[in-house]
Amino acid sequence: MAILVTGGAGYIGSATVERLREIDRDVVVLDSLVYGHREAVDSDVPFYEGNVGNRELVESIIRDHKIDACVHFAAYAYVGESVVDPAKYFANNTFQTNALLATLIDSGVKRFVFSSTCATYGDPVRIPIDETHLQKPVNPYGWSKFMTERILESYDAAYGLKFVALRYFNASGATEKCGEHHDPETHLIPLILNVANGEQPWVSVFGNDYETADGTCVRDYIHVADLADAHVRALDHLENGGESTHVNLGNGVGFSVLEVIEAARRVTGKPIEALIAPRRPGDPSHLIAEATKALEVLGWKPQFTDIEGIIKSAWDWKLANPNGYE
Numbered sequence: 001m002a003i004l005v006t007g008g009a010g011y012i013g014s015a016t017v018e019r020l021r022e023i024d025r026d027v028v029v030l031d032s033l034v035y036g037h038r039e040a041v042d043s044d045v046p047f048y049e050g051n052v053g054n055r056e057l058v059e060s061i062i063r064d065h066k067i068d069a070c071v072h073f074a075a076y077a078y079v080g081e082s083v084v085d086p087a088k089y090f091a092n093n094t095f096q097t098n099a100l101l102a103t104l105i106d107s108g109v110k111r112f113v114f115s116s117t118c119a120t121y122g123d124p125v126r127i128p129i130d131e132t133h134l135q136k137p138v139n140p141y142g143w144s145k146f147m148t149e150r151i152l153e154s155y156d157a158a159y160g161l162k163f164v165a166l167r168y169f170n171a172s173g174a175t176e177k178c179g180e181h182h183d184p185e186t187h188l189i190p191l192i193l194n195v196a197n198g199e200q201p202w203v204s205v206f207g208n209d210y211e212t213a214d215g216t217c218v219r220d221y222i223h224v225a226d227l228a229d230a231h232v233r234a235l236d237h238l239e240n241g242g243e244s245t246h247v248n249l250g251n252g253v254g255f256s257v258l259e260v261i262e263a264a265r266r267v268t269g270k271p272i273e274a275l276i277a278p279r280r281p282g283d284p285s286h287l288i289a290e291a292t293k294a295l296e297v298l299g300w301k302p303q304f305t306d307i308e309g310i311i312k313s314a315w316d317w318k319l320a321n322p323n324g325y326e
């Protein structure tokens with residue numbers, strides 16, 4: 001029996017494939033390579049380039065590899081682009097996922113781990129954010145994931161699909177093999193490290209007049225290896241007959257943009273110029289997870305809790321792979 005990992009050539013997907021292989025699980029990767037990197041997945045992992053909505057392809061993978069669970073990372077994840085081109089996001093993240101689910105259910109695969117996001121909460125009305133917090137996304141990306149969560153709940157009730165929807169906060173850091181290489185890059189830590197190694201002259205800080213200690217936005221950074229571990233535990237939960245559930249994945253601690261830049265200066269020894277830019281629409285001042293449900297339900301506790309350790313892992317990966325995955 002094997003696990004189908006969609007989006008396994010992407011940032012979090014490839015780190016999870018690495019982790020699953022470390023514990024001797026059989027994995028098969030399906031990725032369109034629209035954003036992923038073939039080199040992020042070891043050459044001996046069965047790899048299919050294609051779309052998750054391709055029923056014929058997914059049916060043949062399930063049959064040929066005896067798939068009994070799916071970990072679904074495949075999605076587009078640029079919030080700003082989703083505002084300009086929402087159709088692209090609903091088509092890929094919601095409708096393609098729905099097509100994948102139909103194929104899985106019809107083929108008898110009823111265990112599903114889903115990459116959801118803290119963006120499904122929208123502007124927080126309380127901090128830290130627990131799983132019962134109101135979900136009211138403020139952009140189409142968040143809605144595309146919100147809708148998928150509702151689809152999953154309906155399919156559990158109607159077809160017995162068991163799922164774990166993992167609502168990640170800010171994925172960050174790298175393992176020795178797998179790092180963050182998005183094109184375009186929009187995430188703070190890789191952007192800061194692009195300045196540290198001279199690729200960019202400065203990093204923009206979007207707003208310094210928020211109601212936070214230093215005026216810059218505060219986010220919860222969670223290491224990609226901790227995320228990978230949570231997926232393994234979510235699969236175990238479902239294999240042990242666990243009920244469908246929604247779980248936050250975060251550290252429960254927030255760092256401001258300026259604190260992250262300062263930590264990166266210490267880690268890299270580089271000056272890293274930062275320029276204050278106007279606020280971006282839709283950026284809440286704080287996003288911090290209440291992550292105790294993950295401990296209760298999955299037995300998961302993040303191991304990388306200090307921001308310098310997270311940044312150091314990303315910096316080490318960047319030094320070893322200055323051009324990313326080429």
Ligand SMILES: NC(=O)c1ccc[n+]([C@@H]2O[C@H](COP(=O)([O-])OP(=O)(O)OC[C@H]3O[C@@H](n4cnc5c(N)ncnc54)[C@H](O)[C@@H]3O)[C@@H](O)[C@H]2O)c1
Nearest residue numbers: 007010011012032033034035036051052074075115117171
């Ligand atoms: N990175 C974060 O901080 C973060 C936070 C919350 C949620 N998420 C979610 O986690 C998942 C992984 O994020 P990531 O940062 O690794 O993104 P990523 O872009 O690195 O990986 C996504 C992968 O999915 C593939 N893909 C996209 N649509 C596909 C389709 N229809 N069929 C097949 N493959 C397809 C892409 O080619 C890419 O390799 C996404 O679903 C994202 O929405 C990420």
